[in-house]
Amino acid sequence: MSGPRNAEDRLRRLLVMLPWLMEVGEVPLADVARRFELTEQQVQRDLELVAMCGLPPFVDEMVDVFIDEGMVFVGVPRLFTRPLRLTAPEAFSLLTSARIAMELPGADPDGPLGRGLAKITAVLAGAGVDPADGSPDHVADDHTAGVAVDLDRPLLTDEIVDAAGRGDELRIVYYSPSSNETTERSIVPRHVFADAGNWYVLADDDRSAERRTFRIDRVESVAPTGRTVALDPDVRAPDAFFVDADVPRVVLRLASAATWVLDQYPIDERRVLDNDWIEVRLPVVSERWLAKLLIRLGPDAELVDASTANPALPMAQAMLDRYGH
Amino acid sequence: MVDRIERLTNLLALLLETPEPLSLVQIASELRGQYPENDRARRAAFERDKSGLRQIGVPIETEVIGGGPYAGQTRYRIDRAAYELDDLHLAPDEVRALQVAVATARTGAGREAIWKLGGELTAERPPVSAVIPDRPELPAIRSAVAGRAIIEFSYRGELRRLDPWGLLLRGGFWYVTGHDHGRGERRTFRVDRIDPDADGGDAVSVGAPAAFVRPASFDPRTAFPSDPKQIGHAATDSVEALVRIDAVRAPAIERELGTDRVRERRDDGSILVTVPAGNLPAFRSWILGLLDHAVVEEPPELRVHLVDWLRAIVGAGSVNGART
Numbered sequence: 001m002s003g004p005r006n007a008e009d010r011l012r013r014l015l016v017m018l019p020w021l022m023e024v025g026e027v028p029l030a031d032v033a034r035r036f037e038l039t040e041q042q043v044q045r046d047l048e049l050v051a052m053c054g055l056p057p058f059v060d061e062m063v064d065v066f067i068d069e070g071m072v073f074v075g076v077p078r079l080f081t082r083p084l085r086l087t088a089p090e091a092f093s094l095l096t097s098a099r100i101a102m103e104l105p106g107a108d109p110d111g112p113l114g115r116g117l118a119k120i121t122a123v124l125a126g127a128g129v130d131p132a133d134g135s136p137d138h139v140a141d142d143h144t145a146g147v148a149v150d151l152d153r154p155l156l157t158d159e160i161v162d163a164a165g166r167g168d169e170l171r172i173v174y175y176s177p178s179s180n181e182t183t184e185r186s187i188v189p190r191h192v193f194a195d196a197g198n199w200y201v202l203a204d205d206d207r208s209a210e211r212r213t214f215r216i217d218r219v220e221s222v223a224p225t226g227r228t229v230a231l232d233p234d235v236r237a238p239d240a241f242f243v244d245a246d247v248p249r250v251v252l253r254l255a256s257a258a259t260w261v262l263d264q265y266p267i268d269e270r271r272v273l274d275n276d277w278i279e280v281r282l283p284v285v286s287e288r289w290l291a292k293l294l295i296r297l298g299p300d301a302e303l304v305d306a307s308t309a310n311p312a313l314p315m316a317q318a319m320l321d322r323y324g325h
Numbered sequence: 326m327v328d329r330i331e332r333l334t335n336l337l338a339l340l341l342e343t344p345e346p347l348s349l350v351q352i353a354s355e356l357r358g359q360y361p362e363n364d365r366a367r368r369a370a371f372e373r374d375k376s377g378l379r380q381i382g383v384p385i386e387t388e389v390i391g392g393g394p395y396a397g398q399t400r401y402r403i404d405r406a407a408y409e410l411d412d413l414h415l416a417p418d419e420v421r422a423l424q425v426a427v428a429t430a431r432t433g434a435g436r437e438a439i440w441k442l443g444g445e446l447t448a449e450r451p452p453v454s455a456v457i458p459d460r461p462e463l464p465a466i467r468s469a470v471a472g473r474a475i476i477e478f479s480y481r482g483e484l485r486r487l488d489p490w491g492l493l494l495r496g497g498f499w500y501v502t503g504h505d506h507g508r509g510e511r512r513t514f515r516v517d518r519i520d521p522d523a524d525g526g527d528a529v530s531v532g533a534p535a536a537f538v539r540p541a542s543f544d545p546r547t548a549f550p551s552d553p554k555q556i557g558h559a560a561t562d563s564v565e566a567l568v569r570i571d572a573v574r575a576p577a578i579e580r581e582l583g584t585d586r587v588r589e590r591r592d593d594g595s596i597l598v599t600v601p602a603g604n605l606p607a608f609r610s611w612i613l614g615l616l617d618h619a620v621v622e623e624p625p626e627l628r629v630h631l632v633d634w635l636r637a638i639v640g641a642g643s644v645n646g647a648r649t
Contacts, residue, residue, distance in 0.1 A: 087382035088464035093435035101426035116419030146470030197497030
């Protein structure tokens, strides 16, 4: 659970543990360890260490810790009864997580999350601005405390989230751009998540008999089948999309205008060339996908090496045909 | 020698409790036996402790004596008001809701924040979540927005000085908007495009707080064009294209654009839609992404542009083909 811990990490943990222990008065050692993600030995050792801290005349009460038969009793001096202020990364992470949660389907601005978010926003809004010398203009006025989130979602998302919450099976029509096919399949949605501007549903898919990820903006219609299955409590969003090592690769050269490709897709290798173009090696999901990428990039990309013929050429010709050329 | 965590705790307690700032000599004398006797070793050990405390967020204040026998000497203390978390008056159900929010995002800093609020990490997971794109510059930029501090950073090789008005997550990317001092006008930057610091330090430097006043009307959620095809262009820029979408893509495109953009429906299932095309590269990328399922009907100059683009691809391909 924890590797070697340096003195700073131990003190950081103690400074959140002590105010909480003070609050609860007495608590099983095992609970303290579980709550703060430490072993019982680590909790005991660190509490016994701070028990020796404190020094007269500045500190007249010592940190008073007493562990007996697996129970922790703590009387903390007024020194460490309040936790430290949120650091910049903590404030950012808390605000952003809460603001994102407020954007998810089903969030209620008047519910506990909305109220909690309003309270932390009020405290974090003017952080660093001294009210004594700042005019009211200096204090945040948009109720965001500096972070706004906009997770626009496809219309069908809410319906799919509801199904995931109940274990309802859905019949969907799904467009797959890599095969350029529309398929009909039954899925049991397990988890819905937003990543990099798109919404996905992780679902048990009857066509492949696997748990698969579908992009919700490619779902053309949904209809409940009437079947409901048990919820899976262990399901969670995948940590990262990974690309199979067996997928074929191509080498592309990209001009500076095309470097968004580096943000968007997994890249195996990259190197900067003499003319400031970047050469990348990347996995190819399908020929159609590669054709689309090359057509969008146009003069800003060159296909250097591929196991197959350039699929952008017949596609570009097919598109020209539609313009009557 | 005592365990370092003990010395750190004692130093923290001493600096919190002292009514007057203390010099290193005074600190070492109060914490007798805990710092080395040798001057240089003592200074090195103290500097390490000071940066260790700052690293976990302890605000240590320093002051340098101006005159008298101790002129030039540095003294230290911690302001309790700046150290302690304000009481947020969070109800238990509010803490629980924040816990679930943070559990969804799964960040280390969020976990520390929840502990400070008196909560614990929860195994409870809502059926829906979102991945937060993480950038090291974001916490400093957010603090600067909230504290009205000017920030400086390099963007595509150019130094920018910005009054940051707001930070927005949209479409999977973080944007910061504000008044650009060099350009004398409002500008929006993508945070992940900020150049890294050449020396490996912080890419964004933050000035003193309360350095600017934000326009009262500014709202980050409306300051950005909601259609990404319009980013970088004025709202008055109203070039529109008329586009035919084949039946296979029609339902998804209608949902993306909204039904009010549909001009005509054909029996074969295809639709005719109007699409903003003021930002040509963004529009081009969007329509080319539909491959042979979409055709621009109007205006003619856009049709010419796309035909030229596609011909260049076919032409370059046959030249390459001739070479091999």
